[in-house]
Amino acid sequence: MILLSFQRALFLLLILVSFSLTNCSSTETKSEDASSESADTTKDSVNQKKVESIDVSDPSKKEESSSEKKVGCIEGDCVNGIGKYIYENGDIYTGSFKNDQREGKGNFDYVDGEKFSGIYVEDKRQGLGEYHFKNGDKYIGEFKSGQINGKGIYTFSDGRALDGEFQNDGLEGKGTLMEEGKPKECKVQARKLVCD
Secondary structure (H helix, E strand, C coil), rough: HHHHHHHHHHHHHHHHHHHHHHHHHHHHHHHHHHHHHHHHHHHHHHHHHHHCCCCCCCHHHCCCHHHHCCCCCCEECCCCCCEECCCCCCCCEEEEEEEEEEEEEEEEEECCEEEEEEEEEEEEEEEEEEEECCCEEEEEEECCEEEEEEEEEECCCCCCCCEEEHHHHHHHHEEEEECCCCEEEEEECCCCECCC
16 A cells, blocks of 8 residues: 555656646747747848848949948059058048158149149158149149248139249248239238238
């Protein structure tokens, strides 16, 4: 009789344990299925977003935002050769490079519309060059250490031209202004023309 009660108790215990394991197992499966389902949904939405925002098969369909603008060397050899370099602010340099610096003949287009064409030495404007200002004025002449400095002709947007000597990046200078065919001796003070 004790043996029979022990067998019944063991049988009931096994049924309870198997029932618990079945519930536990099915709960885990549901949990795994639910997380798999949500993971798949997440994957699908991520993949779908990727496909919508970036079409790798046709880059022309992708809109370029300001943060996606190309910056750096976009053409040629910008270390030791001839290349095209776009700066973060949108300025563009096209020309010769040596040791990763502007060196030799080059053109610099500033984002505000001003332009420089001339010679660079160790990354600075040096020697003869031409600078076009956004107001329509232009300077053709010497540059030293990156600045307007030396002999040159400053032509105003109205056509008047001052042939002279300039210093301090063109803030100061003196020369002869041709106005209506007549020469006038003039000075440049704080980039303002003062004639006698």
